[in-house]
Amino acid sequence: MSLQNEMNGAESLVRTLLKSGVDTCFANPGTSEMHFVGALDRIPGMHCVLGLQENVVTGMADGYYRIAGKPACTLLHCGPGLANGMANLHNARRARAGIVNIVGDQATYHRPLDAPLTADTEGMARTVSHWVRTCSNAGDVGRDAAAAVQAASALSGQIATLILPADSSWNTGGVVAEPLSVPPPPPVDPHAVTTAARILHSQKNVLILIADQATLAPSQHLAWRVAEATGADLMGSYTNGHLQRGRGRIPLPRVPYVVDAAVAALDKYEHIILVNAEPPVGFFAYPNRPSALYRPDSQFHVLSRPDQDSEAALQALVDEIGAPETAIPDPGPLPDAGTGAPTPEGLAQTLAALMPEGAIISNESISFGGYLEHFTYAAPAHDWLNLGGGAIGDGLPVATGAAVASRGERRVISLQADGSAMYSLQSLWTQAREQLPCTTILLNNRRYNILIGEYANVGAEPGPTAMGMLDLSRPDLDWVKMANGMGVEAARATTLEQCADLMRQSFNQAGPFLIDLII
Amino acid sequence: MSLQNEMNGAESLVRTLLKSGVDTCFANPGTSEMHFVGALDRIPGMHCVLGLQENVVTGMADGYYRIAGKPACTLLHCGPGLANGMANLHNARRARAGIVNIVGDQATYHRPLDAPLTADTEGMARTVSHWVRTCSNAGDVGRDAAAAVQAASALSGQIATLILPADSSWNTGGVVAEPLSVPPPPPVDPHAVTTAARILHSQKNVLILIADQATLAPSQHLAWRVAEATGADLMGSYTNGHLQRGRGRIPLPRVPYVVDAAVAALDKYEHIILVNAEPPVGFFAYPNRPSALYRPDSQFHVLSRPDQDSEAALQALVDEIGAPETAIPDPGPLPDAGTGAPTPEGLAQTLAALMPEGAIISNESISFGGYLEHFTYAAPAHDWLNLGGGAIGDGLPVATGAAVASRGERRVISLQADGSAMYSLQSLWTQAREQLPCTTILLNNRRYNILIGEYANVGAEPGPTAMGMLDLSRPDLDWVKMANGMGVEAARATTLEQCADLMRQSFNQAGPFLIDLII
Known part of the structure; x- marks a missing residue:
């Protein structure tokens, strides 16, 4: 047997994650993850951060992604441990954060015995994940981990959940996998660019609605140039997980949360150009109020979908309309700190x-x-x-x-x-x-x-x-x-x-x- | 329109729950449950207890069932609120506790718009529930609530999850439903009784393993009579959610948690009679240790399954072997309180x-x-x-x-x-x-x-x-x-x-x- 094949599955997992650029692990382990913990102990390079309940663990991974721009992994214990972290995986999914969940589970041969902690781990994972795989063989752990990192690292981040039966961790035969390259996002549609340019040139009440990556500095500056050149308004989705703001960034209002306020804010727009955004709808329906926040006769024009590259799309639009470079306006002096009762x-x-x-x-x-x-x-x-x-x-x-x-x-x-x-x-x-x-x-x-x-x-x-x-x-x-x-x-x-x-x-x-x- | 048909779905829900004997609600509501909260406010009789996170809510409902012997309802907010409470629903399921979950969700016509909180609520519910129904019509809410209480109230308690789109709550047309009788459990098999009696009479190393309702006072006394009359040993499952113990109750050891200790404790038993218990297996598998805790050559004899009436089964066995009434032994004097460092x-x-x-x-x-x-x-x-x-x-x-x-x-x-x-x-x-x-x-x-x-x-x-x-x-x-x-x-x-x-x-x-x- 070669040296490599004496490596256990857990070790191949840690080495593959590190090789794929995942160097931070938010963790709340249990018994079935002890071999992974052992591998983390022996192999240097992974920064492990303990959370005392799993929704803290998954929420930390979400916050990490938004700032680091790359996925961390989580370490969760069986179906119920995953369940505890599912609400913040839901939030991360909506924020388009990439996360690699490692969920330890019963050994393959123990699972049919229906031990107390046995649960429908895959069923739970599917409700919040873009990608789910159960790895039932130590020799496949490295390959599957590389695929999980690849899935999580898409331009629009994804939740990838790798379920790891304990014997896949402790058995030998582990193979470290090479990082997998992330497929490029679907290209920007030239027709979408010319359509957006035509609407911006020919129509008066146009809103450019931006979301997700489109609200980060590179895209928002391009969107600003388009708005300045055409007189369109700019707004951000209410739920944008990550905005870059303050001096040197554009003053970007969000679509309001309250339905009446949102309807009023969007009432003037006959045309809405979506840049990685979706048509704005209320968080909830209410009796005798609309579900959609836009005018019933609004026309939507998709410049880029959420899984596309907003910067490329906006650059193409800037080029198409020849929007000149424009300075972000000075927001005025810093306000004085407030006084008195908190408002x-x-x-x-x-x-x-x-x-x-x-x-x-x-x-x-x-x-x-x-x-x-x-x-x-x-x-x-x-x-x-x-x-x-x-x-x-x-x-x-x-x-x-x-x-x-x-x-x-x-x-x-x-x-x-x-x-x-x-x-x-x-x-x-x-x-x-x-x-x-x-x-x-x-x-x-x-x-x-x-x-x-x-x-x-x-x-x-x-x-x-x-x-x-x-x-x-x-x-x-x-x-x-x-x-x-x-x-x-x-x-x-x-x-x-x-x-x-x-x-x-x-x-x-x-x-x-x-x-x-x-x- | 009759008076009854001016009742909204939420009101029919509260009235049906009360009529079916559910008078305690553990709650953490959100926007989509406000009509249910409103109905609780207007209709007296429901004791509402707030928990500040949903796993507290579902765990309280579990503890309530174990002592009250009947289900409470929970009030949870959308898929992620349910997800937060799923780990303790898993525990309740294993403890065979009955719970009626009311999960508010997006209005039926709002759901296709995929608002931020929209999630796979049914998919989540199925992973921990015995019974799941989404009620898409105010007129059906009462009927579905009665069915949920019926499902939860089975002799072996069940998790019943009723998903309630907001418009089913607020629309009028609610109808209060009559309580549904709970079907009797599957009858005890006379052949199982005679087989158990034969084994107890003819074999030496016999264990009677009891679980769940079988560990409550009425059943445990009957089991004790059988053991005393036949020389069999008695043990309880490790995971029994509810034991009745102390003076006047039988001294019942549990199967140990640690695999080696459990294997040693069970090593002498060639025959194991299961009374609402399942063959004991380890919580987890370990390399080079057995998954099952019993001898490989052990023979199991099912007196009653977990969904059957343990008291009826044990009474039949007592009658079959003519086990006399026996006093529970005096456990000796109360110990003195301990001293010194905590052990x-x-x-x-x-x-x-x-x-x-x-x-x-x-x-x-x-x-x-x-x-x-x-x-x-x-x-x-x-x-x-x-x-x-x-x-x-x-x-x-x-x-x-x-x-x-x-x-x-x-x-x-x-x-x-x-x-x-x-x-x-x-x-x-x-x-x-x-x-x-x-x-x-x-x-x-x-x-x-x-x-x-x-x-x-x-x-x-x-x-x-x-x-x-x-x-x-x-x-x-x-x-x-x-x-x-x-x-x-x-x-x-x-x-x-x-x-x-x-x-x-x-x-x-x-x-x-x-x-x-x-x-």
């Missing part, structure tokens, strides 16, 4: 005034923060990460993973509602363990405020039973104590001045900090 | 000495507590709830739901490992809000200790990378602060005397308490 405007001004250059904002502010972004155009250049799939609980894990991706060199600021923070508060412990530069501004209103708003649509004031399911007081959550309990320094603020002081203090120290901002 | 034995003695009559123990003690039950045979009569499906994180939610089921009249004591507690620590807040008599003994060893043991099976001491995924220190979790942050009084103990003092204090007060026991 969305005041907090946004404080954030703009104080955030360091190159900050990363993880925004899961829900009801308080829907419009925080309007007041931060003049802030230093920053990355702004939104909840892509609407499943609350991704804000803190995404912040944590983004901090891992930036190797502690960029300040990560969470705008984090309290109700959604409770979904994945275990993230704070990982921030403390890894000593990540994460500042959490915990927007503490002691209620599911967005649902109290939604309840009004039912047509009544909530009574005691309803409020029992919508408010988070009785008892109040003490975020200072909870953060301290997980090793994160924390303090309470009730005014914007106090909040600003704590932000300055936090930005000057290396590790995490939580500001319990009573709103 | 499993000392903690078990302390527990036995101090627990009040009728206590409920929720055991998710993992590595520390595997054998705690050996030292509690002389305790007052109590219910002992185990993790049925092996997906960690059910201990605190099950304790909380059990306390709700006993309407605050019984003391619930959690033996709770720290690693698994972090999975669903939000349960503590619900204990505080509902002022439940829950005492958590938090077994704080600051590591995934069971995995450090499992790692040894890989054949090496864990190095720094492996330990980075197996230990929970750096920073230590401060459970007193975290509990306080969620409104639960708490204190630390480092000796069994301190632990006993805090237990006495807690048992004398109404609400929850957490003892951070450093082990």
Whole structure:
């Protein structure tokens, strides 16, 4: 037997992942993953980050991708461990993040015995993954891992889930696979480019709606040139997972969350050019309100689909219409930090005034923060990460993973509602363990405020039973104590001045900090 | 239109659930459930309990069933909300608990638009449910709800998931349905009874293995009579979700978790009579160890399957062999409370000495507590709830739901490992809000200790990378602060005397308490 064939499946997995450029593993292992853990221990090069619940693990991998621009892997334990992480895989899928999930499972010959932890792991994986494979042979693990990285690394990132029965890990015969090249995205359709150019030249009420990669700096600058040259408006999808914003980037409004506001914002557009975006629809239907947010007579023109290269498409459009180079307008001076009682405007001004250059904002502010972004155009250049799939609980894990991706060199600021923070508060412990530069501004209103708003649509004031399911007081959550309990320094603020002081203090120290901002 | 037809779907749902005997709702609602919340607000009779993450919600419903003996409903938000609760639905399924999940979802006509929260809700539900139905018409909601309660209420409880598009809730035309009677379980096979009697009479090394309902008081007493009359041994499955134990109940060993210990315990039995139990297999396979825990030449004799009535089967067997009435042996005097540094034995003695009559123990003690039950045979009569499906994180939610089921009249004591507690620590807040008599003994060893043991099976001491995924220190979790942050009084103990003092204090007060026991 050759030396290579004495390698076990787990070792071939680690070596293949590293060779394919995956060098970060967010993990919460169990018994069936011990051989993988053993291989990680013996083979240097993989940065392993522990999360204390799997939705933290998968959310960190999402945040990592958005900043690193390449997939990390997760390590999850059997079907139920995967299930715990599925909500943030849903969010990652909507944010078009690439993730390689490694899910350990029962040994192939043990599975038919239906042991207690045995579950429909493949069935679970399929509900949130673009790519699923169960590897039943140690000799195939390397090949399958390379294919998983390839799938996750598509231009529009994908969720690739590799299920690894324990005997595929521990058996020998592992073979390290060469990285597989990622197929190029489907080419831009020249007809789509000429059609978009014709509409922009001939029509008045035209919106260019951009999403995903199209909102990152290279594409957004091209879109700006097109808009400036033609008089069209520019807008971003509400759910864009990743925006590049601030000084030197374009002032890009998002389609509003609230249906009436969105309908009003889109009412003037007879033509909408989609750049990696999809026709905007409401998060939910409501009685007697439209499902679609655009005019019924709107005409859509697809310049590029979500799986295509937005930069190539926009460059072709710039060339087609001969749009000249245009400077991004100066957003004016930095605002002064806000004062007095916390308001969305005041907090946004404080954030703009104080955030360091190159900050990363993880925004899961829900009801308080829907419009925080309007007041931060003049802030230093920053990355702004939104909840892509609407499943609350991704804000803190995404912040944590983004901090891992930036190797502690960029300040990560969470705008984090309290109700959604409770979904994945275990993230704070990982921030403390890894000593990540994460500042959490915990927007503490002691209620599911967005649902109290939604309840009004039912047509009544909530009574005691309803409020029992919508408010988070009785008892109040003490975020200072909870953060301290997980090793994160924390303090309470009730005014914007106090909040600003704590932000300055936090930005000057290396590790995490939580500001319990009573709103 | 008749009055009844002005009722909306949500109202018909609440009224049907109440009429069918479901009067407790564990909830974490979202926008698509607001009409159900509204109906709960207007129609009295449903006790609604909020959980701050869905795995808390589903775990509470599991604990509720085990003590109440009937299903509660859950209220979950869309596919990702269901996904968050799936691990504890897996555990509930393994514990044979009955639960009616109400999962709100996109309106029927909104779903094709693929809004951000749209997911494969049915696909997710199928992986953990016995019964799944999507109700696409307000007029069918009552009928489908009655069928869901019927499915959940089978003798061996089932997971029934009713997916409710928002327009089925808000549209009028709702019809309240009559409760559906639960079909009787498959009858006991007389041939199985005579076969078991023959084996018991003719063979020497016979084990009667009992599981699930067979471990509750009525069945276990019958099993004891059979064993006493025939000289057979009695054992319970490792994963039994619910045991009735203590004074007046039989001393029932469980099949051990560790493979070698289990193989040794089962080695003498050539014949195993299964009473609602399945042939015992390991949680996991290991290289060079058997998957099955019984002798390869063991012969199994099924007296009753898991879906059959164990009491009827055992009564028939008692009658067949003419087993006389036999007193349960006196377990001897109560032990004294333990002293000094915490050990499993000392903690078990302390527990036995101090627990009040009728206590409920929720055991998710993992590595520390595997054998705690050996030292509690002389305790007052109590219910002992185990993790049925092996997906960690059910201990605190099950304790909380059990306390709700006993309407605050019984003391619930959690033996709770720290690693698994972090999975669903939000349960503590619900204990505080509902002022439940829950005492958590938090077994704080600051590591995934069971995995450090499992790692040894890989054949090496864990190095720094492996330990980075197996230990929970750096920073230590401060459970007193975290509990306080969620409104639960708490204190630390480092000796069994301190632990006993805090237990006495807690048992004398109404609400929850957490003892951070450093082990």
